Amino acid sequence: MKRVTSTRQWMWWIVGGVVAAFAAILPMLNLSIPGVLPGATYLPGTLQLLAVAMLFASLALSYHLLFGTAGLLSFGHALYFGLGAYGVGLLLKNTTLSLVPAIALTIAAVICVAYLVGALSLRVTGISFAMVTLAFAQAGNVLVRRNPQITGGDEGLQLHTDNVPQFLIGVLNTRNLYWVALGVLVVVFVIVTCFEHSRAGHVVTAIRENELRVRVLGLRPFGVKLVAFVIASVLAAVVGIVHLLLQSGVTPSATSSDFTLTILVIVVLGGVGSRWGAVVGGIVYTLLDQRLTALASSDAIAALPPILRIPLSEPLFILGTLFILVVMFLPGGIAGALGRVGGRSRRSLVAPGVTERDRLEDAE
Amino acid sequence: MSTVILLIITGLGLGALYFLVASGLSLIYGLMGVLNFAHGSFLTLGAFAGWEFARRMGGGSWLTFFASLVVGAVVGAVVAAATEFLLIRRLYERHIEQVLVTVGLALASVALFDGIWGTDPIYVTGPAWLTQTSDILGARVPNDRFVLIIAAVFVLLAIVAFLKFTRYGLIIRAGVENRSMVTALGIDVRRAFTVVFAIGGAAAGLGGVLASHYFGYVSPQLGGSLLIFAFIVTVIGGLGSLAGAAMASVIVAILQQFANFFLGGTGDLVVVLLLAAVLLIRPTGLRGSKA
Amino acid sequence: MSAPILRVAGLSAHIAGQQVVEDVSFEVPATGVTALLGRNGVGKTSTLKAIIGLIGRRGTVEFDGERIDGQPTHRIVQRGIGYVPEDREVFASLSVEENLRLAERHGGPNRTLVDELFPDLVARASQPAGTLSGGQQQMVSLARALINDNRLLLVDEPTKGLAPLIVVDVAEALARAARAVPILLVEQNLEVVRKLAHTVVVLEGGRVAHVGLAQELLDDDELTKRLLGVHSAHAQANGEAS
Numbered sequence: 001m002k003r004v005t006s007t008r009q010w011m012w013w014i015v016g017g018v019v020a021a022f023a024a025i026l027p028m029l030n031l032s033i034p035g036v037l038p039g040a041t042y043l044p045g046t047l048q049l050l051a052v053a054m055l056f057a058s059l060a061l062s063y064h065l066l067f068g069t070a071g072l073l074s075f076g077h078a079l080y081f082g083l084g085a086y087g088v089g090l091l092l093k094n095t096t097l098s099l100v101p102a103i104a105l106t107i108a109a110v111i112c113v114a115y116l117v118g119a120l121s122l123r124v125t126g127i128s129f130a131m132v133t134l135a136f137a138q139a140g141n142v143l144v145r146r147n148p149q150i151t152g153g154d155e156g157l158q159l160h161t162d163n164v165p166q167f168l169i170g171v172l173n174t175r176n177l178y179w180v181a182l183g184v185l186v187v188v189f190v191i192v193t194c195f196e197h198s199r200a201g202h203v204v205t206a207i208r209e210n211e212l213r214v215r216v217l218g219l220r221p222f223g224v225k226l227v228a229f230v231i232a233s234v235l236a237a238v239v240g241i242v243h244l245l246l247q248s249g250v251t252p253s254a255t256s257s258d259f260t261l262t263i264l265v266i267v268v269l270g271g272v273g274s275r276w277g278a279v280v281g282g283i284v285y286t287l288l289d290q291r292l293t294a295l296a297s298s299d300a301i302a303a304l305p306p307i308l309r310i311p312l313s314e315p316l317f318i319l320g321t322l323f324i325l326v327v328m329f330l331p332g333g334i335a336g337a338l339g340r341v342g343g344r345s346r347r348s349l350v351a352p353g354v355t356e357r358d359r360l361e362d363a364e
Numbered sequence: 365m366s367t368v369i370l371l372i373i374t375g376l377g378l379g380a381l382y383f384l385v386a387s388g389l390s391l392i393y394g395l396m397g398v399l400n401f402a403h404g405s406f407l408t409l410g411a412f413a414g415w416e417f418a419r420r421m422g423g424g425s426w427l428t429f430f431a432s433l434v435v436g437a438v439v440g441a442v443v444a445a446a447t448e449f450l451l452i453r454r455l456y457e458r459h460i461e462q463v464l465v466t467v468g469l470a471l472a473s474v475a476l477f478d479g480i481w482g483t484d485p486i487y488v489t490g491p492a493w494l495t496q497t498s499d500i501l502g503a504r505v506p507n508d509r510f511v512l513i514i515a516a517v518f519v520l521l522a523i524v525a526f527l528k529f530t531r532y533g534l535i536i537r538a539g540v541e542n543r544s545m546v547t548a549l550g551i552d553v554r555r556a557f558t559v560v561f562a563i564g565g566a567a568a569g570l571g572g573v574l575a576s577h578y579f580g581y582v583s584p585q586l587g588g589s590l591l592i593f594a595f596i597v598t599v600i601g602g603l604g605s606l607a608g609a610a611m612a613s614v615i616v617a618i619l620q621q622f623a624n625f626f627l628g629g630t631g632d633l634v635v636v637l638l639l640a641a642v643l644l645i646r647p648t649g650l651r652g653s654k655a
Numbered sequence: 656m657s658a659p660i661l662r663v664a665g666l667s668a669h670i671a672g673q674q675v676v677e678d679v680s681f682e683v684p685a686t687g688v689t690a691l692l693g694r695n696g697v698g699k700t701s702t703l704k705a706i707i708g709l710i711g712r713r714g715t716v717e718f719d720g721e722r723i724d725g726q727p728t729h730r731i732v733q734r735g736i737g738y739v740p741e742d743r744e745v746f747a748s749l750s751v752e753e754n755l756r757l758a759e760r761h762g763g764p765n766r767t768l769v770d771e772l773f774p775d776l777v778a779r780a781s782q783p784a785g786t787l788s789g790g791q792q793q794m795v796s797l798a799r800a801l802i803n804d805n806r807l808l809l810v811d812e813p814t815k816g817l818a819p820l821i822v823v824d825v826a827e828a829l830a831r832a833a834r835a836v837p838i839l840l841v842e843q844n845l846e847v848v849r850k851l852a853h854t855v856v857v858l859e860g861g862r863v864a865h866v867g868l869a870q871e872l873l874d875d876d877e878l879t880k881r882l883l884g885v886h887s888a889h890a891q892a893n894g895e896a897s
């Protein structure tokens with residue numbers, strides 16, 4: 001049993017490596033997938049979209065660490081994405097720091113904020129936790145919107161490029177940013193995996209399954225949950241920073257509760273508890289969103305009667321409805337559905353091959 | 365002095381709005397363990413329904429205004445009951461999935477409102493008296509505040525009476541405390557679920573019409589922005605407690621008004637700080653038993 | 656002997672994904688008190704909950720000859736089963752009267768019997784049940800079951816944590832009820848068991864370990880000690896004996 005699963009895991013790693021290698025050479029290829037991608041793969045527009053997709057996949061992975069692994073339903077994850085983007089953006093604009101120190105300083109700040117907010121929010125559990133994280137994120141959103149002289153307000157903050165290395169600036173260098181995004185995705189994936197297989201990871205998973213039992217074993221759930229919370233927040237901030245570079249700016253919607261809900265939608269679409277699901281969900285969501293937006297402004301839609309035109313011209317309406325349908329009829333999301341088609345028994349929320357007993361023993 | 369009076373009465377008016385949203389949220393959570401993210405959409409839809417009605421009746425008169433309140437409440441109740449019946453019920457006892465479905469509904473419905481009514485605010489008109497002010501101890505208080513306060517008190521009394529004097533009310537009160545024991549007495553508690561959704565939806569729909577007069581406009585974002593404060597109110601008040609929601613609504617709204625006026629527009633931040641303080645001192649909220 | 660009122664066959668139950676009752680089979684005769692015994696944590700409460708569907712279960716449960724195991728709790732109870740849970744579970748914020756009114760089905764036909772059994776409750780009708788003493792709360796919990804015309808009562812440790820005098824009252828009320836309706840009783844107090852029960856079912860580790868007459872078990876000190884971990888005679892009045 002154990003051997004079978006570890007072979008299977010190796011297979012997944014090999015598949016992942018091949019996919020990553022293929023993704024790495026995409027900018028050199030001239031591939032077109034009509035209906036999925038807006039143009040050939042070497043074009044900056046396509047690379048930009050794919051890079052956004054990979055960043056969303058990374059962000060979904062960081063959220064997976066919170067929700068899928070530790071069972072923490074946070075409605076404030078966007079706060080850290082926004083902190084990363086605004087932190088670096090503001091430092092570049094208002095100081096003479098170059099990119100790397102600006103990033104380091106921002107990450108340090110994110111760690112502090114995540115530690116404080118996490119320590120406070122984790123005093124409550126379940127739905128209260130969700131609401132409290134939402135409230136803190138909303139405070140961040142309000143700060144950004146209400147201080148336009150600093151943050152640019154609703155207009156957003158432009159990236160100041162004076163201290164950003166040349167190879168990360170401009171449309172022609174989109175492929176470099178694409179590679180950075182790919183690198184972020186790979187690194188986030190590895191970090192999330194390592195965390196899940198670490199002692200702390202086993203403990204948080206065990207807590208998710210049965211907090212009482214873990215307490216009985218004499219372990220303190222609070223500490224490991226906080227660690228998971230801070231790590232997930234830092235990863236989100238890193239993604240936010242790269243997103244700032246990629247989009248040459250950031251708008252307050254990056255800190256909004258709707259953005260957190262979008263991340264949640266991605267994770268659930270992909271399949272709660274599955275790392276691959278989070279990745280696939282992020283990519284599918286981004287491409288779908290882009291395609292639906294293109295569809296909304298197409299002539300075919302404009303010609304329809306209002307009762308069809310109005311809903312179909314709202315991408316979020318379609319995505320929201322799709323999301324409801326997945327929650328109700330497709331538990332396990334895309335990953336779950338693929339798993340079932342592939343003849344495997346339904347994936348549980350637990351990492352494959354690791355039984356609860358294993359994890360508890362590891363935790364001791 | 366007159367400033368303080370104006371701030372208090374405006375705060376009470378805003379608190380009334382928070383309560384109209386939070387009362388339903390709190391009841392639904394208390395009975396069913398569901399955090400309803402779609403509650404803001406019930407409010408927005410109520411507001412649009414009230415506006416559409418008033419527009420067709422040719423606004424302005426008191427009769428139209430009161431009828432539009434009823435229309436908002438009815439639309440909110442019907443949509444909320446349908447939500448429970450068609451979506452929430454099928455996920456019985458799967459709380460996370462239930463929350464997720466309401467999240468999806470919130471996203472989809474706001475997008476749909478955008479499509480139907482556009483993203484720009486639509487300005488509403490009511491009886492002229494509402495936009496005038498009254499002199500209270502030297503403060504010039506906009507009249508819509510009074511309507512809001514009266515409506516919220518009315519809703520509070522109506523809900524309390526319903527809970528106290530009807531069989532459904534009895535079942536709901538018992539269910540908030542111990543739902544499985546209610547079923548063990550041979551009662552189908554799921555029927556009460558539809559009832560609380562309908563009550564919550566009615567309060568939210570009514571709140572929507574009132575909010576549109578308070579702010580002077582309706583927009584698809586109206587519900588979402590109030591919902592976050594209603595969440596905060598619900599946590600501070602204690603999940604599942606109607607009295608807690610009423611107290612917290614008033615405290616949060618008045619504090620917000622005062623901070624906005626005296627501390628340079630920091631009302632929203634002060635509210636979040638209050639939430640943090642309450643959690644530190646009393647994680648179950650003012651009147652809550654469940655965390 | 657007539658057909659049993661309740662037949663449980665191959666019943667398994669789980670809480671939070673964990674098996675707590677395993678392949679339990681027994682019958683409850685249509686008259687008298689059947690005691691369900693066993694040490695703490697063997698699954699007595701879980702068995703009762705599984706019978707009325709309060710926790711997930713597999714296996715067969717027949718009530719008066721009809722299968723009830725696929726049904727939701729409220730349907731099962733409506734067929735005529737009264738449930739008196741462990742730790743009373745009265746609705747603390749509701750008044751005594753409201754607790755009873757909530758429980759009434761078809762107008763609560765046995766109102767007079769309940770008023771007669773528990774005069775204390777009549778006097779405290781408008782008091783919140785949460786402010787009652789443990790014994791009074793137990794009476795509310797019993798009254799909620801007795802107020803209806805049930806065909807079976809499931810009663811879980813009704814004397815737990817009560818003062819000796821109150822234990823006598825509760826046992827008396829149960830004895831009166833038992834004249835009209837069969838009872839499946841979980842009870843740690845063996846004196847009460849001796850007084851009320853005709854048959855016993857003993858659980859061990861989620862399975863049935865022994866079935867027989869109450870008299871025979873309690874008279875066999877050795878067997879009682881082995882199955883229940885206490886002496887049957889008088890030692891147990893002081894609680895645990897090691």
Ligand SMILES: Nc1ncnc2c1ncn2[C@@H]1O[C@H](COP(=O)(O)OP(=O)(O)O)[C@@H](O)[C@H]1O
Nearest residue numbers: 670671675693694695696697698699700701702
């Ligand atoms: N809520 C719960 N979560 C996990 N395990 C439980 C829970 N309730 C009971 N159990 C377990 O189920 C087993 C049977 O419990 P129970 O039926 O209450 O036993 P009894 O009533 O015989 O004392 C015990 O081992 C107990 O630890």
Ligand SMILES: [Mg+2]
Nearest residue numbers: 699700701741
């Ligand atoms: Mg027990």
